[in-house]
Structures are given as C-alpha cells and as structure tokens.
Amino acid sequence: MFSGDIHLGRSPHRLAASGLIPADYGPEVALIRLVDEAIARRVEAVVLAGDVVDEPRDRFEAFGVLERAARRLSGAGIALYAVAGNHDGDVLPRLAARVEGFRLLGAGGIWERVAVPGAGRVSLLGWSFPTRVVRESPLGLPSLAAALEGRAEEEAVLGVVHGDLDAAESSYAPLSTRALERVPVDGWLLGHVHQPGALSVSRPVGYLGSLVGLDRGEPGLRGPWLVEVRGRGRLSARQLALGPVLWRPLSVDLTGVEPTAEALGEALLDRLVGARAEAPPRVDLIACSVRLEGSPLGRAQPGWWEALSPERLLLPGRPAVAVVAVEDHTSTRRPLAELARIGGPIGVLAGLLERLEGGGPLPEGLDLTLGAARRWPRQVEEAPLPGDRELLLEAGRRMLDRLLAQLEEVR
Numbered sequence: 001m002f003s004g005d006i007h008l009g010r011s012p013h014r015l016a017a018s019g020l021i022p023a024d025y026g027p028e029v030a031l032i033r034l035v036d037e038a039i040a041r042r043v044e045a046v047v048l049a050g051d052v053v054d055e056p057r058d059r060f061e062a063f064g065v066l067e068r069a070a071r072r073l074s075g076a077g078i079a080l081y082a083v084a085g086n087h088d089g090d091v092l093p094r095l096a097a098r099v100e101g102f103r104l105l106g107a108g109g110i111w112e113r114v115a116v117p118g119a120g121r122v123s124l125l126g127w128s129f130p131t132r133v134v135r136e137s138p139l140g141l142p143s144l145a146a147a148l149e150g151r152a153e154e155e156a157v158l159g160v161v162h163g164d165l166d167a168a169e170s171s172y173a174p175l176s177t178r179a180l181e182r183v184p185v186d187g188w189l190l191g192h193v194h195q196p197g198a199l200s201v202s203r204p205v206g207y208l209g210s211l212v213g214l215d216r217g218e219p220g221l222r223g224p225w226l227v228e229v230r231g232r233g234r235l236s237a238r239q240l241a242l243g244p245v246l247w248r249p250l251s252v253d254l255t256g257v258e259p260t261a262e263a264l265g266e267a268l269l270d271r272l273v274g275a276r277a278e279a280p281p282r283v284d285l286i287a288c289s290v291r292l293e294g295s296p297l298g299r300a301q302p303g304w305w306e307a308l309s310p311e312r313l314l315l316p317g318r319p320a321v322a323v324v325a326v327e328d329h330t331s332t333r334r335p336l337a338e339l340a341r342i343g344g345p346i347g348v349l350a351g352l353l354e355r356l357e358g359g360g361p362l363p364e365g366l367d368l369t370l371g372a373a374r375r376w377p378r379q380v381e382e383a384p385l386p387g388d389r390e391l392l393l394e395a396g397r398r399m400l401d402r403l404l405a406q407l408e409e410v411r
C-alpha cells in the first residue's frame with residue numbers, strides 16, 4: 001500500500017470556523033485509517049512517498065504518530081518504508097533512526113533497492129532528499145544504475161521518489177516523465193504534488209496525491225493506493241477513498257433568486273443536501289467551497305451573503321456538510337457590448353473583457369504580473385490555478401460589478 005504526502009503536523013484549521021475540531025479530519029486520522037486498512041487487507045508493505053512530516057518543528061507529534069503506526073504494522077508482519085521529501089529531508093531521516101520498524105529508503109540521496117519481505121520477487125527502488133532543496137534530477141545520479149545491478153530476471157521493481165514532475169527549473173528534485181520511463185522499473189509512484197495522477201494503468205508513472213486533502217485547494221477524493229504486483233510488468237493500482245474529509249467546490253446558481261440571506265439559505269440547503277447524498281461511504285465531512293453564480297434578481301450589495309456566518313452553515317450528520325468559503329461570482333449579466341458603449345472606466349473595462357471572452361490576445365505587460373501571482377503565496381504551490389485568461393476574466397467581471405454597483409449608489 002502506497003501513500004503520497006501526509007504532512008503530519010499540518011491541520012485543516014479552516015474547519016474551526018465551522019465549529020468543527022480540525023484534528024478530527026487531519027493527517028493523523030488519515031494515517032490511522034491507512035494502517036487499519038493495511039492490516040485488514042494483509043498487505044506486505046506500506047510505503048510513504050515523502051513529505052510525511054510537514055516541518056521539523058512537528059517532529060514531536062510525528063514521532064508519536066509514526067511510532068504507533070510502525071508498532072501496529074510490525075505487529076501484523078507488515079514492513080514500513082518511506083523516502084524523504086522536500087518538507088522532511090531534515091527531519092524524516094532522524095525520526096526513522098528513532099522509530100523501530102521505520103525504514104528510510106535512499107538515505108543521504110543515494111538510490112537504494114530493497115526486497116519486500118513476503119512479497120515474492122518484488123523490490124522497491126527509492127531515493128530520499130538529503131536536504132530540503134535539490135536542484136538536480138536524482139535520475140542523473142550514478143547510484144541509480146548501481147542500485148539496479150544484480151536484479152533478478154523475474155524481479156518486479158517499483159520506484160518511489162519525491163520530486164517535481166516535468167518542472168526542469170524546480171528546486172525540489174526535478175524529474176522528467178521521459179527520464180523516469182527510461183529507467184527499467186515496473187512503475188513510479190511519486191510524492192510532492194497533492195493532486196493524484198492516473199495510476200490505474202499497467203505501468204504507472206505519476207503522483208499518489210495527498211493522503212487527505214489539507215485545505216480547499218485539494219478538492220476531490222484522497223487516500224492510499226493499493227498496488228498489487230502479480231509479476232514483472234503485471235501491476236494494478238487503485239485508490240482507496242479513506243480520507244476523512246472531502247473538499248469540494250459547489251456552485252450555486254442564483255439566477256432568478258432574490259438577493260437575500262433567506263433565499264440564499266434555501267438555495268444553499270438544497271445543494272448541501274444533494275452533496276451529502278453523493279458522498280462516498282468513508283467520508284466523515286464534506287467541506288464545500290461555495291461559488292455563487294448566475295444573475296440574482298435586482299441589485300445586491302457586495303458581501304450581502306455574509307449575513308450567513310460560517311458556524312451556521314453546517315449540516316450535522318454522517319457525513320456532515322460544512323460551507324468553508326463563499327465566493328460571490330454573481331453577475332449583472334448585462335451584455336458586455338452594451339456596457340462597452342457607456343464610456344468611462346466601465347466602458348473601457350467592458351470592452352477589454354469582451355475582447356478577452358472572444359479569444360483576443362491577452363493585454364501586454366500582464367504576463368509579468370500573472371507570473372508573480374502564480375509564484376506567490378507558497379501555500380498554493382501544489383494547487384492548480386486557473387489559466388491566465390480565466391483569472392483575468394474573473395477579476396475583470398468582479399471589478400465591473402463593483403463599478404456598476406457604485407454607479408447605482410451615486411444615482
């Protein structure tokens with residue numbers, strides 16, 4: 001059983017505003033579930049693909065959690081392996097030395113191959129971050145070929161490494177898909193990016209994803225991957241949706257709805273009940289990021305929905321459903337062409353948006369600003385952002401609505 005980034009020590013703290021206890025839905029709970037499942041399924045090994053620990057200051061919590069996990073697994077005859085990532089390049093090797101039964105692969109940045117006990121002819125090929133920053137691809141290291149020497153003809157090898165796929169300039173162990181594919185192994189299971197890749201293929205090369213979504217930037221199902229090896233080149237991988245919280249975007253169309261807290265409450269309740277009905281069985285909480293869309297009746301003041309406070313937007317039950325964020329993307333939906341004829345700032349902006357919507361070129365000089373916006377803040381490095389055009393259109397639409405509201409106020 002394989003897990004991507006766990007980030008022990010991090011907490012989905014946003015849930016506190018909903019009156020929930022964040023730790024109930026965090027990495028520790030997710031890891032306990034993984035161990036339960038590994039024992040129930042009698043797997044041979046549990047393998048963690050780096051960023052097991054969020055920060056060195058989290059060593060105390062991580063030590064306790066990993067010690068317990070290792071003890072339970074070894075009691076069931078299951079081996080526990082890990083590679084270190086950019087977050088825990090310093091701390092994980094030290095913890096591995098302290099925790100009995102916790103085996104670090106590729107310590108010190110030197111590739112290593114180990115046979116998995118009890119798994120027939122299956123071995124793991126791993127590499128660990130020796131420091132928190134690695135600018136060269138670990139696939140260029142001479143220890144890679146050395147680690148593969150002496151491999152038996154019928155031996156299946158699974159590669160496990162933490163790194164940045166197809167990002168040559170990355171400071172976090174850049175790895176190219178092509179170079180990974182050239183290594184004669186049966187698959188690569190990677191840590192780093194929190195969005196899981198498509199690994200349910202005969203020769204998987206991609207990210208395992210976070211073990212549990214840590215914030216709303218990680219929507220969708222999360223959990224460990226069950227990898228079965230029936231022989232060389234005969235692999236199957238499937239994800240087990242064990243994450244206690246499911247972060248999900250939820251759009252609510254307010255077209256034709258009065259812009260009052262009352263009417264919004266009703267529309268929201270409908271959608272939350274619907275989201276609960278679609279929940280997978282092991283999810284305890286659905287944390288929704290609501291996006292208000294459409295054209296409500298009449299003119300609403302910016303922020304009118306704030307009358308609904310987060311601690312009231314919680315549907316208890318199993319799973320519980322919480323609204324953790326609301327973004328107002330409702331629009332006047334007056335045709336841009338009509339607004340463009342108004343003149344002044346509204347006309348200029350509407351004209352620009354019209355050209356953008358029509359597929360026209362992005363305005364010059366904006367690429368630098370957008371580049372900066374993408375690199376900052378660090379917390380979103382692992383979450384996908386919308387495209388440049390979409391970002392601009394969203395911001396422009398919002399600005400246009402504000403300008404129109406101001407115009408109305410003046411009148």
Ligand SMILES: [Mn+2]
Binds near residue numbers: 051086087
């Ligand atoms: Mn990472």
